[in-house]
Amino acid sequence: MDVTTFTALGRDLQTRLRTFLDAPVAPDATPLEIAQAALDDVERQVQPASAGRRVFPFTRVTLRVWAPEESWPSIEAVLADFEPRVRARLAEVRCDAPAGLRAALCCEPPGDEGRRFVVEYERAPATPATLPRLRATVLRGAAVEQALTFTEGTILIGRVADASAEGSLVRRNHLAFLDVRDGVTETVGRVHARVRVDPATGACRVYDEGSHNGTAILRQGDVIAVARRDPRGVRLRHGDQLQIGRALVQIDIDEPVAPAPTIQRGE
Known part of the structure; x- marks a missing residue:
């Protein structure tokens, strides 16, 4: 510039x-x-x-x-x-x-x-903010779709697409796991977690919505627990793996490209 x-x-x-x-x-x-x-x-x-x-x-x-x-x-x-x-x-x-x-x-x-x-x-x-594109690939567990790309500000994660309680629809999950028993997939709660993209910063954060089997981030050998119902959440980075119960999801984030730094000279 x-x-x-x-x-x-x-x-x-x-x-x-x-x-x-x-x-x-x-x-x-x-x-x-x-x-x-x-x-x-x-x-x-x-x-x-x-x-x-x-x-x-x-x-x-x-x-x-x-x-x-x-x-x-x-x-x-x-x-x-x-x-x-x-x-x-x-x-x-x-x-x-x-x-x-x-x-x-x-x-x-x-x-x-x-x-x-x-x-x-x-x-x-x-x-209007340019939100990053997030790609989720299911590595462990059975989902309606094993690989998805999202550009929405909020991604709901849970078991079955239409989660319900006592006959009433609770929400529609974007990343929906199947309602099967295979030792892994059933550990995903119907209302398990969400990923939210901050429109002001473009930062992606994951929140556990009170799940029974917990949520964690696996990052370069570290395990970062996501506290249940913590309104702060935990920031996701490109290449993180998201553990949902025993299920595992690879997260890839395409960040918006920032312009190069500027040096100006006075006239």
């Missing part, structure tokens, strides 16, 4: 917040020290949400550095990975990065105010 495009995008943004960080940083601060101060400020923007979640309310972060033009190449070389650093800092504080998050570095000539740098936060207008 060139500077003109980025500027045009800025005019469409709904909110803008500038945080000046001169006080805690020396005038001769190195690029690494500037990056650390900027990341500390990013962390301060994280806000608590419901069910133990934490959210970052912005979709654009710009680190604007004022420096002599001859020093721009060294600054850009050190801070070229500013966006991955922002995402890593959010992950450290257990905050999912919002969908479409962009973090950019912009070098500009020194101004009259004598400031060294500033962090700018912006929030883009709400747009």
